[in-house]
């Protein structure tokens with residue numbers, strides 16, 4: 001928890017401006033000014049909002065950036081749990097998202113305080129690159145997913161093969177980790193996940209995978 005970016009997540013003022021001011025600009029930055037990441041993000045929000053009875057876990061939820069979308073289409077006993085270890089982020093999340101289907105809990109993504117096989121969807125968006133030891137977080141998400149459940153990740157990716165400059169410099173300055181192109185995909189496949197789909201949007205990647213039914 002020592003990088004400048006990781007320290008920022010503990011700042012109360014930052015937690016209050018994160019969702020409306022910082023995240024949209026940061027999202028656009030992943031496509032170096034283009035719209036691929038923002039476009040995918042919009043599609044993801046619509047996907048999360050589809051109708052259904054689901055238990056949704058949002059690992060490293062921050063101020064609950066996806067909470068409203070994730071509960072919009074929920075039916076029956078469907079619910080959303082956001083987990084984060086930053087108290088200021090969780091305070092902001094609870095202030096903004098007061099809804100009977102939404103719960104926020106404090107915890108470490110490496111040791112989810114949750115039962116195995118209990119969620120239909122587990123997301124970890126814009127957070128893995130802040131976590132010094134990120135791959136065990138995917139193991140934990142896999143553990144708590146029900147058979148047939150889906151995992152959705154948004155994180156960084158090494159875009160150097162596309163000739164994009166400055167990725168190492170950004171990583172060095174912010175402490176953000178840049179994942180190798182196959183690193184997340186290979187890890188999920190090693191866990192036994194199926195239908196692992198990767199979409200690269202510049203220096204960002206979305207990965208969608210399913211736990212075998």
Ligand SMILES: C[S@@+](CC[C@H](N)C(=O)[O-])C[C@H]1O[C@@H](n2cnc3c(N)ncnc32)[C@H](O)[C@@H]1O
Nearest residue numbers: 009060061062065084085086108109125126127
């Ligand atoms: C950039 S924010 C992302 C918030 C939200 N998921 C989004 O997409 O906008 C990253 C979040 O990861 C959280 N975080 C970092 N390491 C964590 C860990 N080991 N366990 C739980 N949360 C963590 C930080 O506190 C911060 O709220």
